[in-house]
Amino acid sequence: MAKFYTKEHEWVEMAGAQATVGISEHAAHELGDITFVELPKIGKSVKQFEALAAIESVKAASDIYAPVSGKVAEVNQALDEAPELVNQGAELQGWICKLEGVNEAELGALMDAAAYDEYLKGL
Amino acid sequence: MEELKATPLCADHENLKALMAPFGGWLMPIQYSGIIAEHKWCREQAALFDICHMGEFLCKGDPVANGLEDVFTFSVKSIPVGRSRYGFLLNDAGGVIDDLIVFRLGEDEAMIVVNAATSDNDFAVIRSRLKDPAALTDISARTGKVDVQGPLSREIMVQHFGPAIRDIPFFKFIRTSILGIDAIVSRTGYTGELGYEIFISADKVVELWRLLLEDPRVAPAGLGARDLLRLEMGYSLYGNDLDETITPLTAGLSTFVNMNKEFVGKPALEREMGQGSPRMKVAFKVDSRRAPRHFYQILHDGEEVGLVTSGAFSPMLSCGIGLGLVRPEAAALGTRLTIRHEKVEMEAQVVELPFYAGGSLRS
Numbered sequence: 001m002a003k004f005y006t007k008e009h010e011w012v013e014m015a016g017a018q019a020t021v022g023i024s025e026h027a028a029h030e031l032g033d034i035t036f037v038e039l040p041k042i043g044k045s046v047k048q049f050e051a052l053a054a055i056e057s058v059k060a061a062s063d064i065y066a067p068v069s070g071k072v073a074e075v076n077q078a079l080d081e082a083p084e085l086v087n088q089g090a091e092l093q094g095w096i097c098k099l100e101g102v103n104e105a106e107l108g109a110l111m112d113a114a115a116y117d118e119y120l121k122g123l
Numbered sequence: 124m125e126e127l128k129a130t131p132l133c134a135d136h137e138n139l140k141a142l143m144a145p146f147g148g149w150l151m152p153i154q155y156s157g158i159i160a161e162h163k164w165c166r167e168q169a170a171l172f173d174i175c176h177m178g179e180f181l182c183k184g185d186p187v188a189n190g191l192e193d194v195f196t197f198s199v200k201s202i203p204v205g206r207s208r209y210g211f212l213l214n215d216a217g218g219v220i221d222d223l224i225v226f227r228l229g230e231d232e233a234m235i236v237v238n239a240a241t242s243d244n245d246f247a248v249i250r251s252r253l254k255d256p257a258a259l260t261d262i263s264a265r266t267g268k269v270d271v272q273g274p275l276s277r278e279i280m281v282q283h284f285g286p287a288i289r290d291i292p293f294f295k296f297i298r299t300s301i302l303g304i305d306a307i308v309s310r311t312g313y314t315g316e317l318g319y320e321i322f323i324s325a326d327k328v329v330e331l332w333r334l335l336l337e338d339p340r341v342a343p344a345g346l347g348a349r350d351l352l353r354l355e356m357g358y359s360l361y362g363n364d365l366d367e368t369i370t371p372l373t374a375g376l377s378t379f380v381n382m383n384k385e386f387v388g389k390p391a392l393e394r395e396m397g398q399g400s401p402r403m404k405v406a407f408k409v410d411s412r413r414a415p416r417h418f419y420q421i422l423h424d425g426e427e428v429g430l431v432t433s434g435a436f437s438p439m440l441s442c443g444i445g446l447g448l449v450r451p452e453a454a455a456l457g458t459r460l461t462i463r464h465e466k467v468e469m470e471a472q473v474v475e476l477p478f479y480a481g482g483s484l485r486s
Contacts, residue, residue, distance in 0.1 A: 032154065032157060032158060032347075033157050033160075035436035038413075051466075054466075054467070056412075056413060056436070058414075058436060059158070059347065061416065061467065083412070
Protein backbone atom coordinates (compact mmCIF):
# COMPACT_ATOMS: atom_id res chain seq x y z
CA MET A 1 0.00 0.00 0.00
CA ALA A 2 1.31 3.44 -0.89
CA LYS A 3 2.34 6.10 1.57
CA PHE A 4 0.59 9.45 1.92
CA TYR A 5 2.11 12.63 3.31
CA THR A 6 0.96 15.75 5.17
CA LYS A 7 2.20 19.30 4.68
CA GLU A 8 3.67 19.01 8.17
CA HIS A 9 5.85 16.11 6.94
CA GLU A 10 4.14 13.13 8.52
CA TRP A 11 3.60 9.94 6.52
CA VAL A 12 0.90 7.31 6.81
CA GLU A 13 0.62 3.86 5.29
CA MET A 14 -2.58 1.80 5.46
CA ALA A 15 -2.84 -1.94 6.03
CA GLY A 16 -6.53 -2.75 6.17
CA ALA A 17 -8.10 -0.31 8.64
CA GLN A 18 -4.80 0.12 10.47
CA ALA A 19 -2.40 2.95 9.67
CA THR A 20 1.31 3.20 10.42
CA VAL A 21 2.46 6.77 11.06
CA GLY A 22 5.85 8.46 11.12
CA ILE A 23 7.72 11.56 10.03
CA SER A 24 9.17 11.84 6.53
CA GLU A 25 12.83 11.30 5.61
CA HIS A 26 12.88 14.97 4.69
CA ALA A 27 11.66 16.02 8.15
CA ALA A 28 14.14 13.74 9.91
CA HIS A 29 16.96 15.20 7.87
CA GLU A 30 15.86 18.76 8.57
CA LEU A 31 15.55 18.12 12.31
CA GLY A 32 19.05 16.67 12.51
CA ASP A 33 20.03 14.30 15.33
CA ILE A 34 16.84 13.13 16.99
CA THR A 35 17.27 12.73 20.75
CA PHE A 36 13.77 12.11 22.09
CA VAL A 37 10.36 10.92 20.89
CA GLU A 38 7.31 11.37 23.10
CA LEU A 39 5.19 8.42 22.05
CA PRO A 40 1.40 8.71 22.32
CA LYS A 41 -0.50 6.67 24.90
CA ILE A 42 -2.06 3.45 23.59
CA GLY A 43 -5.80 3.92 23.37
CA LYS A 44 -5.59 7.69 22.77
CA SER A 45 -8.02 8.90 20.10
CA VAL A 46 -6.98 11.65 17.73
CA LYS A 47 -8.64 13.57 14.96
CA GLN A 48 -6.90 14.18 11.65
CA PHE A 49 -4.24 16.94 11.92
CA GLU A 50 -4.40 17.08 15.75
CA ALA A 51 -1.20 16.79 17.82
CA LEU A 52 -0.36 13.11 18.24
CA ALA A 53 3.20 12.92 19.56
CA ALA A 54 6.29 15.10 19.98
CA ILE A 55 9.81 14.80 18.71
CA GLU A 56 13.00 16.56 19.76
CA SER A 57 16.30 16.94 18.00
CA VAL A 58 19.46 18.59 19.26
CA LYS A 59 18.20 21.74 17.58
CA ALA A 60 14.45 21.89 18.25
CA ALA A 61 11.27 20.39 19.68
CA SER A 62 8.29 19.79 17.35
CA ASP A 63 4.83 18.30 17.47
CA ILE A 64 3.84 15.38 15.27
CA TYR A 65 0.29 15.66 13.92
CA ALA A 66 -2.03 12.76 13.11
CA PRO A 67 -2.23 12.35 9.31
CA VAL A 68 -5.60 10.59 9.78
CA SER A 69 -8.09 10.19 12.64
CA GLY A 70 -7.94 7.01 14.71
CA LYS A 71 -7.07 5.36 17.99
CA VAL A 72 -3.49 4.54 18.95
CA ALA A 73 -3.15 0.75 18.78
CA GLU A 74 0.61 0.33 19.03
CA VAL A 75 3.69 2.50 19.55
CA ASN A 76 7.29 1.96 18.45
CA GLN A 77 8.74 1.29 21.92
CA ALA A 78 12.26 0.97 20.48
CA LEU A 79 12.31 4.76 20.11
CA ASP A 80 12.36 5.21 23.90
CA GLU A 81 15.91 3.92 24.06
CA ALA A 82 16.99 4.63 20.49
CA PRO A 83 15.30 7.72 19.03
CA GLU A 84 18.12 7.85 16.47
CA LEU A 85 16.24 5.07 14.64
CA VAL A 86 14.17 7.90 13.18
CA ASN A 87 17.31 9.38 11.58
CA GLN A 88 18.39 5.96 10.38
CA GLY A 89 15.07 5.17 8.69
CA ALA A 90 12.26 7.63 9.27
CA GLU A 91 9.93 5.81 6.88
CA LEU A 92 10.99 2.29 7.96
CA GLN A 93 12.19 1.27 11.44
CA GLY A 94 11.65 4.83 12.68
CA TRP A 95 7.84 4.65 12.52
CA ILE A 96 6.10 6.30 15.48
CA CYS A 97 2.80 4.51 16.07
CA LYS A 98 -0.09 2.57 14.54
CA LEU A 99 -3.64 3.88 14.47
CA GLU A 100 -6.75 1.72 14.21
CA GLY A 101 -10.28 2.53 13.19
CA VAL A 102 -9.04 4.75 10.38
CA ASN A 103 -11.38 6.18 7.77
CA GLU A 104 -9.58 5.78 4.42
CA ALA A 105 -11.57 8.65 2.93
CA GLU A 106 -9.37 11.04 4.94
CA LEU A 107 -6.39 10.05 2.80
CA GLY A 108 -7.94 12.27 0.14
CA ALA A 109 -6.73 15.31 2.11
CA LEU A 110 -3.11 14.11 1.91
CA MET A 111 -0.42 14.02 -0.80
CA ASP A 112 0.86 10.87 -2.50
CA ALA A 113 4.65 10.43 -2.84
CA ALA A 114 4.85 12.25 -6.18
CA ALA A 115 2.80 15.20 -4.93
CA TYR A 116 4.90 15.36 -1.74
CA ASP A 117 8.12 15.44 -3.79
CA GLU A 118 6.71 18.37 -5.74
CA TYR A 119 5.67 20.04 -2.49
CA LEU A 120 9.23 19.70 -1.11
CA LYS A 121 10.68 21.29 -4.25
CA GLY A 122 8.48 24.32 -3.62
CA LEU A 123 9.67 24.83 -0.01
CA MET B 124 18.71 43.81 8.13
CA GLU B 125 22.42 44.08 8.71
CA GLU B 126 24.45 42.06 6.25
CA LEU B 127 26.09 39.00 7.77
CA LYS B 128 29.86 38.92 7.97
CA ALA B 129 31.73 35.88 6.66
CA THR B 130 34.97 34.44 8.00
CA PRO B 131 37.84 33.65 5.58
CA LEU B 132 36.78 29.98 5.90
CA CYS B 133 33.25 30.46 4.63
CA ALA B 134 33.86 28.92 1.19
CA ASP B 135 35.56 25.94 2.84
CA HIS B 136 32.53 25.39 5.07
CA GLU B 137 30.28 25.44 2.05
CA ASN B 138 32.52 22.92 0.27
CA LEU B 139 32.23 20.70 3.35
CA LYS B 140 28.42 20.98 2.97
CA ALA B 141 28.07 22.69 6.34
CA LEU B 142 24.69 23.92 7.45
CA MET B 143 25.25 27.66 7.80
CA ALA B 144 23.24 30.05 9.98
CA PRO B 145 23.52 33.56 11.43
CA PHE B 146 25.34 33.83 14.75
CA GLY B 147 26.32 37.12 16.38
CA GLY B 148 26.21 38.99 13.08
CA TRP B 149 28.21 36.30 11.26
CA LEU B 150 27.28 33.49 8.91
CA MET B 151 28.71 30.48 10.74
CA PRO B 152 28.71 26.67 10.35
CA ILE B 153 26.22 25.01 12.71
CA GLN B 154 27.07 21.46 11.69
CA TYR B 155 28.89 19.44 9.06
CA SER B 156 28.21 15.69 9.40
CA GLY B 157 25.88 16.03 12.39
CA ILE B 158 25.99 17.69 15.79
CA ILE B 159 26.24 14.52 17.89
CA ALA B 160 28.88 12.89 15.68
CA GLU B 161 30.97 16.09 15.83
CA HIS B 162 30.50 16.33 19.59
CA LYS B 163 31.69 12.73 20.06
CA TRP B 164 34.63 13.29 17.74
CA CYS B 165 35.75 16.16 19.99
CA ARG B 166 35.43 13.99 23.11
CA GLU B 167 37.30 11.07 21.50
CA GLN B 168 39.71 12.47 18.90
CA ALA B 169 40.18 16.11 17.83
CA ALA B 170 37.68 18.61 16.51
CA LEU B 171 38.52 21.73 14.53
CA PHE B 172 36.44 24.89 15.01
CA ASP B 173 36.38 28.10 12.99
CA ILE B 174 36.53 30.86 15.61
CA CYS B 175 37.51 33.70 13.24
CA HIS B 176 34.32 35.54 14.18
CA MET B 177 35.54 36.35 17.69
CA GLY B 178 37.02 39.79 18.30
CA GLU B 179 40.64 40.55 19.20
CA PHE B 180 41.96 43.88 20.46
CA LEU B 181 45.56 44.81 21.09
CA CYS B 182 46.32 47.13 24.01
CA LYS B 183 49.79 48.67 24.06
CA GLY B 184 51.58 50.22 26.97
CA ASP B 185 51.87 49.57 30.68
CA PRO B 186 48.42 48.43 31.88
CA VAL B 187 48.53 50.71 34.93
CA ALA B 188 49.66 53.76 32.97
CA ASN B 189 47.12 53.29 30.15
CA GLY B 190 44.28 52.42 32.51
CA LEU B 191 43.66 48.83 31.36
CA GLU B 192 44.28 47.63 34.90
CA ASP B 193 40.91 48.97 36.06
CA VAL B 194 38.78 47.90 33.08
CA PHE B 195 38.10 44.25 33.95
CA THR B 196 37.14 42.25 37.03
CA PHE B 197 40.67 40.85 37.22
CA SER B 198 44.06 42.49 37.44
CA VAL B 199 45.89 42.68 34.11
CA LYS B 200 49.23 43.71 35.61
CA SER B 201 49.33 40.57 37.74
CA ILE B 202 48.98 38.22 34.74
CA PRO B 203 52.47 36.86 34.07
CA VAL B 204 53.68 37.36 30.49
CA GLY B 205 52.77 34.19 28.55
CA ARG B 206 49.58 33.59 30.49
CA SER B 207 45.93 34.38 29.88
CA ARG B 208 43.06 35.06 32.24
CA TYR B 209 39.26 34.84 31.98
CA GLY B 210 36.94 37.46 33.43
CA PHE B 211 34.41 40.20 32.76
CA LEU B 212 33.77 43.68 31.46
CA LEU B 213 30.93 45.07 33.60
CA ASN B 214 28.51 47.97 33.45
CA ASP B 215 27.83 50.29 36.42
CA ALA B 216 25.14 47.94 37.74
CA GLY B 217 27.58 45.03 37.77
CA GLY B 218 25.91 43.45 34.71
CA VAL B 219 28.13 41.59 32.27
CA ILE B 220 28.88 43.55 29.08
CA ASP B 221 31.04 40.62 27.99
CA ASP B 222 33.06 37.67 29.21
CA LEU B 223 36.53 37.61 27.71
CA ILE B 224 40.12 36.46 27.97
CA VAL B 225 43.17 38.69 28.24
CA PHE B 226 46.50 37.37 26.96
CA ARG B 227 49.54 39.07 28.46
CA LEU B 228 51.72 39.17 25.36
CA GLY B 229 54.41 41.31 26.99
CA GLU B 230 54.98 43.74 29.86
CA ASP B 231 53.54 46.46 27.62
CA GLU B 232 51.20 44.49 25.41
CA ALA B 233 47.94 42.64 26.01
CA MET B 234 45.52 40.92 23.62
CA ILE B 235 41.83 40.95 24.59
CA VAL B 236 39.67 38.20 23.04
CA VAL B 237 35.93 38.92 23.08
CA ASN B 238 32.66 37.47 21.79
CA ALA B 239 31.68 38.17 18.19
CA ALA B 240 28.25 39.71 18.79
CA THR B 241 29.50 42.13 21.44
CA SER B 242 32.82 42.99 19.81
CA ASP B 243 32.05 46.51 18.53
CA ASN B 244 30.43 47.58 21.79
CA ASP B 245 33.24 46.02 23.84
CA PHE B 246 35.77 48.00 21.84
CA ALA B 247 33.93 51.27 22.42
CA VAL B 248 33.48 50.59 26.16
CA ILE B 249 37.06 49.52 26.80
CA ARG B 250 38.39 52.45 24.78
CA SER B 251 36.25 54.90 26.75
CA ARG B 252 37.63 53.59 30.03
CA LEU B 253 41.29 53.83 29.09
CA LYS B 254 43.39 56.79 30.17
CA ASP B 255 45.08 56.48 26.82
CA PRO B 256 42.35 55.56 24.30
CA ALA B 257 44.91 55.45 21.48
CA ALA B 258 46.49 52.42 23.15
CA LEU B 259 43.69 50.17 21.90
CA THR B 260 43.50 48.74 18.35
CA ASP B 261 40.88 46.40 16.93
CA ILE B 262 42.84 43.63 15.18
CA SER B 263 39.82 41.34 14.61
CA ALA B 264 39.78 41.71 10.83
CA ARG B 265 43.42 40.73 10.39
CA THR B 266 43.36 37.96 13.00
CA GLY B 267 42.32 34.42 12.10
CA LYS B 268 41.56 31.91 14.82
CA VAL B 269 40.91 28.17 14.84
CA ASP B 270 40.54 25.87 17.84
CA VAL B 271 41.78 22.28 17.94
CA GLN B 272 40.06 20.50 20.81
CA GLY B 273 40.09 16.88 21.89
CA PRO B 274 42.22 14.25 23.64
CA LEU B 275 44.42 13.79 20.55
CA SER B 276 44.99 17.52 20.04
CA ARG B 277 48.40 17.66 21.74
CA GLU B 278 49.83 14.85 19.64
CA ILE B 279 48.46 16.44 16.48
CA MET B 280 49.67 19.95 17.29
CA VAL B 281 53.16 18.72 18.24
CA GLN B 282 53.43 16.69 15.07
CA HIS B 283 52.46 19.61 12.85
CA PHE B 284 53.89 22.61 14.69
CA GLY B 285 56.77 21.44 16.87
CA PRO B 286 57.67 20.00 20.28
CA ALA B 287 57.40 23.33 22.16
CA ILE B 288 53.63 22.84 22.14
CA ARG B 289 53.93 19.72 24.27
CA ASP B 290 54.84 21.71 27.36
CA ILE B 291 52.22 24.49 27.26
CA PRO B 292 50.30 24.27 30.56
CA PHE B 293 46.59 25.10 30.86
CA PHE B 294 45.89 28.83 30.31
CA LYS B 295 49.43 29.52 29.04
CA PHE B 296 50.42 30.26 25.48
CA ILE B 297 53.50 30.44 23.28
CA ARG B 298 54.42 32.56 20.29
CA THR B 299 55.69 30.31 17.57
CA SER B 300 56.05 30.03 13.82
CA ILE B 301 53.23 28.34 11.92
CA LEU B 302 53.26 28.15 8.11
CA GLY B 303 56.28 30.44 8.18
CA ILE B 304 54.66 33.29 10.12
CA ASP B 305 54.22 34.33 13.74
CA ALA B 306 51.28 32.79 15.52
CA ILE B 307 50.02 32.36 19.07
CA VAL B 308 49.18 28.88 20.34
CA SER B 309 47.24 28.87 23.57
CA ARG B 310 46.23 25.96 25.83
CA THR B 311 42.66 27.18 26.18
CA GLY B 312 39.24 26.18 24.91
CA TYR B 313 35.67 25.82 26.00
CA THR B 314 34.96 22.13 25.46
CA GLY B 315 36.24 20.30 28.55
CA GLU B 316 38.90 18.59 26.46
CA LEU B 317 42.61 19.11 26.12
CA GLY B 318 42.87 21.74 23.40
CA TYR B 319 44.52 24.66 21.73
CA GLU B 320 43.47 27.95 20.23
CA ILE B 321 45.61 29.16 17.34
CA PHE B 322 45.75 32.85 16.43
CA ILE B 323 47.27 33.49 13.03
CA SER B 324 47.11 36.14 10.33
CA ALA B 325 43.66 36.05 8.68
CA ASP B 326 45.21 35.51 5.24
CA LYS B 327 46.88 32.28 6.42
CA VAL B 328 43.93 30.75 8.22
CA VAL B 329 42.54 28.91 5.19
CA GLU B 330 45.89 27.21 4.65
CA LEU B 331 46.06 26.29 8.33
CA TRP B 332 42.49 24.93 8.34
CA ARG B 333 43.15 22.74 5.28
CA LEU B 334 46.46 21.48 6.65
CA LEU B 335 44.83 20.39 9.91
CA LEU B 336 41.91 18.74 8.12
CA GLU B 337 44.30 16.58 6.11
CA ASP B 338 45.00 14.77 9.37
CA PRO B 339 42.53 11.87 9.61
CA ARG B 340 42.27 12.39 13.38
CA VAL B 341 40.85 15.87 12.85
CA ALA B 342 37.24 16.59 11.88
CA PRO B 343 35.50 19.95 11.58
CA ALA B 344 32.86 20.75 14.19
CA GLY B 345 30.28 23.51 14.14
CA LEU B 346 28.62 25.76 16.67
CA GLY B 347 25.99 23.09 17.43
CA ALA B 348 28.59 20.70 18.83
CA ARG B 349 30.42 23.56 20.52
CA ASP B 350 27.27 24.49 22.40
CA LEU B 351 26.73 20.92 23.68
CA LEU B 352 30.38 20.59 24.68
CA ARG B 353 30.46 23.84 26.67
CA LEU B 354 27.12 23.10 28.31
CA GLU B 355 28.26 19.64 29.45
CA MET B 356 31.04 21.50 31.28
CA GLY B 357 28.56 24.00 32.72
CA TYR B 358 30.35 26.94 31.08
CA SER B 359 28.29 30.08 30.55
CA LEU B 360 27.38 31.33 27.08
CA TYR B 361 27.14 35.06 26.58
CA GLY B 362 23.66 36.04 25.43
CA ASN B 363 22.13 33.03 27.24
CA ASP B 364 23.64 32.60 30.70
CA LEU B 365 25.23 36.02 30.86
CA ASP B 366 24.08 39.45 29.75
CA GLU B 367 23.97 43.05 30.95
CA THR B 368 21.22 42.26 33.47
CA ILE B 369 23.15 39.42 35.11
CA THR B 370 26.09 39.97 37.44
CA PRO B 371 28.99 37.49 37.73
CA LEU B 372 27.89 36.77 41.32
CA THR B 373 24.37 35.84 40.19
CA ALA B 374 25.90 33.72 37.42
CA GLY B 375 27.99 31.79 39.96
CA LEU B 376 31.25 33.13 38.54
CA SER B 377 32.67 35.08 41.49
CA THR B 378 35.96 33.15 41.09
CA PHE B 379 36.69 35.44 38.16
CA VAL B 380 36.07 38.64 40.10
CA ASN B 381 38.86 40.15 42.18
CA MET B 382 37.22 42.36 44.82
CA ASN B 383 40.63 43.61 45.95
CA LYS B 384 41.01 45.89 42.95
CA GLU B 385 39.05 48.68 41.29
CA PHE B 386 36.76 48.10 38.30
CA VAL B 387 33.51 49.54 36.97
CA GLY B 388 30.59 47.76 38.61
CA LYS B 389 32.41 46.90 41.83
CA PRO B 390 30.14 48.99 44.13
CA ALA B 391 27.11 47.19 42.67
CA LEU B 392 28.73 43.81 43.36
CA GLU B 393 29.54 44.91 46.93
CA ARG B 394 25.87 45.79 47.44
CA GLU B 395 24.85 42.42 46.01
CA MET B 396 27.24 40.67 48.39
CA GLY B 397 25.70 42.52 51.33
CA GLN B 398 22.07 42.01 50.39
CA GLY B 399 22.27 38.61 48.71
CA SER B 400 21.37 37.90 45.08
CA PRO B 401 17.68 37.72 44.17
CA ARG B 402 18.53 34.99 41.66
CA MET B 403 21.16 32.27 41.55
CA LYS B 404 22.60 30.06 38.87
CA VAL B 405 21.57 26.42 39.05
CA ALA B 406 22.64 23.40 37.06
CA PHE B 407 20.06 20.66 36.69
CA LYS B 408 19.70 17.25 35.15
CA VAL B 409 16.39 16.14 33.62
CA ASP B 410 14.95 12.71 34.47
CA SER B 411 14.45 11.88 30.78
CA ARG B 412 16.01 12.45 27.37
CA ARG B 413 13.88 15.54 26.96
CA ALA B 414 15.85 18.79 26.46
CA PRO B 415 15.12 21.91 28.50
CA ARG B 416 15.54 25.01 26.35
CA HIS B 417 16.34 28.68 26.76
CA PHE B 418 13.44 30.55 28.48
CA TYR B 419 11.54 27.43 29.64
CA GLN B 420 10.01 28.11 33.08
CA ILE B 421 11.50 26.54 36.21
CA LEU B 422 9.04 25.58 38.97
CA HIS B 423 9.65 24.42 42.52
CA ASP B 424 6.76 23.05 44.60
CA GLY B 425 4.40 24.22 41.87
CA GLU B 426 5.59 27.82 41.95
CA GLU B 427 7.58 29.55 39.23
CA VAL B 428 11.07 30.27 40.59
CA GLY B 429 13.07 31.09 37.48
CA LEU B 430 13.98 30.46 33.87
CA VAL B 431 16.26 28.16 31.92
CA THR B 432 19.18 30.09 30.43
CA SER B 433 20.78 27.18 28.50
CA GLY B 434 19.62 23.65 27.93
CA ALA B 435 20.18 20.69 25.67
CA PHE B 436 20.26 16.94 25.37
CA SER B 437 23.63 15.73 26.66
CA PRO B 438 25.11 13.05 24.38
CA MET B 439 27.52 11.93 27.13
CA LEU B 440 24.87 11.65 29.87
CA SER B 441 21.94 10.66 27.59
CA CYS B 442 19.58 13.01 29.39
CA GLY B 443 18.52 16.63 29.32
CA ILE B 444 20.81 19.09 31.11
CA GLY B 445 20.45 22.79 31.73
CA LEU B 446 21.52 25.95 33.46
CA GLY B 447 19.06 28.42 34.87
CA LEU B 448 18.57 31.38 37.15
CA VAL B 449 16.26 30.73 40.10
CA ARG B 450 15.28 32.20 43.43
CA PRO B 451 17.91 31.18 46.01
CA GLU B 452 15.57 28.84 47.91
CA ALA B 453 15.38 26.58 44.84
CA ALA B 454 19.12 26.45 44.19
CA ALA B 455 20.35 23.91 46.78
CA LEU B 456 21.91 20.71 45.47
CA GLY B 457 19.34 17.95 45.20
CA THR B 458 16.34 20.29 44.91
CA ARG B 459 13.60 18.83 42.70
CA LEU B 460 12.48 21.15 39.90
CA THR B 461 9.87 21.03 37.19
CA ILE B 462 10.75 22.51 33.81
CA ARG B 463 7.74 23.66 31.82
CA HIS B 464 6.99 25.17 28.45
CA GLU B 465 3.50 25.11 26.94
CA LYS B 466 2.56 21.40 26.87
CA VAL B 467 6.06 20.20 27.64
CA GLU B 468 6.86 19.29 31.24
CA MET B 469 9.89 17.53 32.66
CA GLU B 470 11.18 16.70 36.12
CA ALA B 471 14.73 17.65 37.05
CA GLN B 472 17.14 17.82 39.95
CA VAL B 473 19.75 20.43 40.91
CA VAL B 474 23.24 18.93 40.48
CA GLU B 475 26.87 19.96 40.76
CA LEU B 476 28.99 21.09 37.82
CA PRO B 477 30.47 19.96 35.57
CA PHE B 478 27.76 17.70 34.22
CA TYR B 479 30.43 15.74 32.41
CA ALA B 480 33.67 15.16 34.31
CA GLY B 481 35.32 12.63 32.01
CA GLY B 482 37.04 15.09 29.65
CA SER B 483 40.77 15.32 28.94
CA LEU B 484 40.95 19.05 29.83
CA ARG B 485 43.76 18.87 32.42
CA SER B 486 45.64 15.92 31.00
